[in-house]
Amino acid sequence: xxxxxxxxxxxxxxxxxxxxxxxxxxxxxxxxxxxxxxxxxxxxxxxxxxxxxxxxxxxxxxxxxxxxxxxxxxxxxxxxxxxxxxxxxxxxxxxxxxxxxxxxxxxxxxxxxxxxxxxxxxxxxxxxxxxxxxxxxxxxxxxxxxxxxxxxxxxxxxxxxxxxxxxxxxxxxxxxxxxxxxxxxxxxxxxxxxxxxxxxxxxxxxxxxxxxxxxxxxxxxxxxxxxxxxxxxxxxxxxxxxxxxxxxxxxxxxxxxxxxxxxxxxxxxxx
Amino acid sequence: xxxxxxxxxxxxxxxxxxxxxxxxxxxxxxxxxxxxxxxxxxxxxxxxxxxxxxxxxxxxxxxxxxxxxxxxxxxxxxxxxxxxxxx
Numbered sequence: 038x039x040x041x042x043x044x045x046x047x048x049x050x051x052x053x054x055x056x057x058x059x060x061x062x063x064x065x066x067x068x069x070x071x072x073x074x075x076x077x078x079x080x081x082x083x084x085x086x087x088x089x090x091x092x093x094x095x096x097x098x099x100x101x102x103x104x105x106x107x108x109x110x111x112x113x114x115x116x117x118x119x120x121x122x123x124x125x126x127x128x129x130x131x132x133x134x135x136x137x138x139x140x141x142x143x144x145x146x147x148x149x150x151x152x153x154x155x156x157x158x159x160x161x162x163x164x165x166x167x168x169x170x171x172x173x174x175x176x177x178x179x180x181x182x183x184x185x186x187x188x189x190x191x192x193x194x195x196x197x198x199x200x201x202x203x204x205x206x207x208x209x210x211x212x213x214x215x216x217x218x219x220x221x222x223x224x225x226x227x228x229x230x231x232x233x234x235x236x237x238x239x240x241x242x243x244x245x246x247x248x249x250x251x252x253x254x255x256x257x258x259x260x261x262x263x264x265x266x267x268x269x270x271x272x273x274x275x276x277x278x279x280x281x282x283x284x285x286x287x288x289x290x291x292x293x294x295x296x297x298x299x300x301x302x303x304x305x306x307x308x
Numbered sequence: 309x310x311x312x313x314x315x316x317x318x319x320x321x322x323x324x325x326x327x328x329x330x331x332x333x334x335x336x337x338x339x340x341x342x343x344x345x346x347x348x349x350x351x352x353x354x355x356x357x358x359x360x361x362x363x364x365x366x367x368x369x370x371x372x373x374x375x376x377x378x379x380x381x382x383x384x385x386x387x388x389x390x391x392x393x394x395x
Contacts, residue, residue, distance in 0.1 A: 183324050190332050226321045233325045237332065 039147040042154045043172040047188030049159030051180045052216040055252055057156040058086045062261035063279035065120035069151040075125035076168035077158035078134050084124045088259025098126035101138030107145050116264055134167055143171045166199055174210035180217045181229040189238055212243035219248045220292060231291055244278030247292035334373055345371050352382055360386055
């Protein structure tokens with residue numbers, strides 16, 4: 038039985054889609070069978086980030102409406118045998134994403150995959166609540182910035198109240214993925230640091246992804262960063278996050294922090 | 309001047325953290341779907357009604373949240389002859 042993960046944030050532009058692609062690919066790279074599902078009906082982008090935009094024939098709404106079978110809508114990644122994409126619809130009416138339909142699709146995916154990773158749309162409307170509805174665990178993508186932290190807090194509240202697990206009195210595992218982190222700015226006191234965000238949101242840390250040019254490069258060429266630039270610090274941070282998600286106990290390393298011992302000293306003097 | 313700008317820089321993340329802590333304490337209380345004030349209002353009214361007859365329209369419960377303390381203000385209008393009527 039597969040595990041359903043929702044990648045969510047409330048705020049837009051914090052890196053949900055790139056993180057979905059990178060973690061999905063990282064899990065597939067270690068041999069697990071993974072499907073990444075785009076819930077952003079009307080504004081799909083996971084296909085583009087995954088480099089599969091020209092291979093979309095059927096989508097999630099087609100499957101829900103019974104116009105296509107699930108197997109017809111699933112797109113197998115060209116680079117990784119065990120990675121699949123279920124794209125969102127681009128043009129259709131959002132109301133066609135029904136709770137019953139989503140439940141059915143998730144149930145079928147659970148029997149066929151090890152991981153079902155749902156890329157949530159921004160906001161707290163229907164698409165976002167349906168993306169989290171059946172989640173066993175959530176990755177809350179947060180930037181070290183006030184509006185993102187506030188929205189994450191709101192989303193954590195929804196995860197604790199509006200999911201099937203929460204309604205049954207169970208807990209949805211929640212993991213913080215701190216994205217676009219700049220260790221130098223955090224060290225100089227100009228950016229919320231890892232401890233600040235963890236203290237405010239009080240959920241366990243899945244990983245810290247450094248702000249980096251690799252991400253833009255990866256989306257430019259349509260490949261998850263763990264595939265196209267696997268030795269980069271960014272990719273390594275995602276690999277480790279994926280391993281922690283799978284239950285491995287690896288200590289979280291904060292990118293660039295070793296340097297910052299010196300950096301702190303000189304950085305402060307220079308300020 | 310250097311020292312001043314150093315302190316100013318240090319303050320921005322601290323300011324962010326403090327502002328968030330205060331804001332989220334409020335929002336968690338109000339967004340959680342549990343309306344504390346209206347529950348308190350009903351229960352306070354029920355207790356008072358055991359002893360004196362009051363009109364529910366004349367009971368005002370107001371909560372002001374702040375740091376470090378929040379205040380609960382209860383304003384009940386009791387008519388002159390209420391006791392007699394309740395008895």
